Amino acid sequence: MQVSVDKDRCCGAGQCVMAAPDVFDQSEDDGLVLLRPGAVEQAARTDLELAAGLCPAGAITVREDPRTGSGDADGTVDA
Amino acid sequence: MTPAPSAVAGQELTLPAPRGACPFSPPPAYLDAHRAAPLTKMSLWDGEPCWLVTGHQQMRTILQDKRFSADARVPGFPFLSPGRRQLLTKAQPSFLRLDDPEHARLRRMLTGDFIVKRAEAQRPQLQKIVDEALDRMIAKGSPADLVRDFALPVPSRVICLLLGVPYADHEFFEGQTSMLVDLSTPPEQIKAAMGTLNGYLTELAERKRREPDDSLLSRLVARGELNEAECAAMGMVLLVAGHETTANMISFGTLALLRNPAQLARLRAEPQLIKGAVEELLRYLSVVHFGLPRAALEDVEIDGTLIRAGEGVLCMLSAANWDEQVFSGGAELDITRDARRHLAFGFGGHQCIGQPLARAELQIALGTLLRRLPDLRLAVPYEELEYRTDKAVYGVRSLPVTW
Ligand code: HEM
């Protein structure tokens, strides 16, 4: 899975941190969303989708990873 | 002053609509309207056209759409009474009643203070506040009024911490703010209460400028980015937004549990269920009950329904939180359900900024109450309880309990 966050949209409500604390964090300065490095790969898809669904600002996008997408069993699609 | 009835598709509807036999249920008129359609056109007491939003999905869409304004000065913004028109249009608006970019500018001065991590770090302080409030209630002896003796003091002390004011001030600001959220307060009295509070907050901000402390308000003043009126508006929204909301969730939440003994027993046996139980109580009770108001800035089509520029919408959180398409069996309290999609804190860019703090307060307050008073029960017949139908935040007026 691929996750991207849009800080411009983020309103710091922290729903993502509640849904998937291992993946999302909030900056202590401005409260806006941060992705924990290397965490997305370990995360359960349902948690990521819940975070995106709960985010009130529509700031989280979850996509099928093009390299390991379901249509590609050996995960070796070139960019 | 009772708001005049309004017309909905031929039938009469008073807003807020009267509650039915069950005090926990959203007003039956909203559920009826929802059965017919997720959006219902009606007109308000002043003849303004307005849409009643009851569908969960439609409400998410509307509250996230920037073409719906939260600014009360925009044409078509819906008011539930003359007093609320006064309250919402005559003062310096807080960011609750502003749109982006001003809304985001002001909100982002606070978001760092309300992050989840910070609320978690505040737990020991919150636990102390809860324990002390409970100690005092127990020392006074049973029966006690859980509203006055526990539910109100807890968030009140938390707000005193945020604002850096002595707890002795609480009676003053609670008296003033309770007038502001009462639908029957006439415009003149609202104006007077706003003036008094503004004076208090302006003076307070001035004091923080001279003698900074480590409170949220002091840090806000120290940024030097807010003028005097903006500072007072910030103080006002912090004072009002987190007090009666949290207090009513504590007291009305306790009542909901007492009325659902199997759920209560389960929660007592498995205290680790408290997080999910609080989410379910937020969903089930939706204490912010007048409807989140917005006005359409342009014509917008929602699910094939055209909302015209200049028309108001009222998002009835209670109806969306009982929407069967999202919460099956939603009319039942079930503390083990996954209720996280509830809209009790709103949705979109204005979604409650204080929610991590509110969640921590509720989990600690309800968890501690149940643990320390294993025999907690009503001290009067359930039928005698009265409800806050006329207040912006719904709940039970008083809750006599014994233990
Ligand atoms: C259980 C308790 C609470 C409930 C049910 C609640 C509910 C809400 C709701 C529904 C909104 C959205 C209003 C709208 O979109 O028109 C909101 C906004 C807000 N809440 Fe809360 N709230 C609670 C506790 C708190 C606390 C503890 C604080 C802070 C100390 C707080 C501060 C705010 C502020 C500042 C806003 C305005 C956010 C904005 O407009 O961007 N709330 N709250």
Ligand code: SF4
């Ligand atoms: S849930 Fe959305 S708005 Fe809230 S902190 Fe996360 S990204 Fe930001």
